Amino acid sequence: MRRFARTLAAVALATTVVAGTAGWASGTTQRAVTGPPPGSASWRADGVLGRELPDPGSATPSQVALFFRALSGTEQETLLQRHPSVVGNLDGAPLELRYRANARALHASHEPRFRSLAAPGRQILAFDPRGRGQVAEVFGDLRSARHVSVVVPGSDIDAGTFDRRRDVYGTPAGMARSLYAETGAGNAVIAWAGYTTPVGLGLDAATGGLAEAGAERLARLTAGLAADGLPAPAVFCHSYGSVVCGLAASGLGATDLVVLGSPGMRADDVAGLHTGARVWAAKDDTDWIDDVPHVEVAGLGHGPDPADEEFGARRVPAEDAEGHTGYFAPGTDSLRAFAAIAEGGSR
Structure with missing residues (x-):
């Protein structure tokens, strides 16, 4: 009954968007780099x-x-x-x-939005100034790490918001830094904002175009890690980033795929991801993502909720995470679980 109700909601959503009414109109259309x-x-x-x-x-x-x-x-x-x-x-x-x-x-570069990224000691693994800017940063010693994690962010992230001071645990740098601090020695974390993310809740956020472009770039990142002799990563995917990870899953060579606050992964269930990785899902009861119809109709929406039991993912506790961006906050059960996964545990 719940899935039927959400299907009806998604059909209504699709009709609204196609008809050009207000619906998902509070975003700006982006062109993928x-x-x-x-x-x-x-x-x-x-x-x-x-x-x-x-x-x-x-x-x-x-x-x-x-x-x-x-x-x-x-x-x-x-x-x-x-x-x-x-x-x-x-x-x-x-x-x-x-x-x-x-x-x-x-x-x-003389652009002010990149100034903080040039600070001494930062390990910038990728920097592309085109468009809104794409960045990847490493926390820890990636060369000697026994365990490697990659954090993939969702909407409204670019070079200018990569490590913003507000809503810290909704940024790739904030999430990666928190995970690195929670894990023990021998771990490294990559904050990867290497794709063009949606802005706001427009059509980009409701469709998979930007995710498809991002999935290709994410797969190249992990292939590059393997080519450089580094361990297979655990990949943590937040919000729209989980759409990217779902589309890239079969080519990531990851040990674990962890989604949090996910609108869907463009797959009906874990089997549909075609990955040998362990698949995990976290969703807090206060996360607004639960109000998004988890279905796909006429190219709108991203499919079933990975946190639903029938999807088949392992559940990550997230009872004390707050809202959509609280999963990596220090002291939360979700962050402790993420750290255990990153270190190869929680089997």
């Missing part, structure tokens, strides 16, 4: 090493990793100095080189 990193044309044309450089648009992370392993330190440094925007965003390139390349690119 896709393709190779900025500066790729100059990279492709550069013959400084006397050999062809891997094409950022078509080379796999494994191919990129093999290329860099064959270079001397001097050759790697040459590429960093000449093409920081490419090196810094090239999945499969050495971590340390990417950190330095992105620091260089950030210092060369």
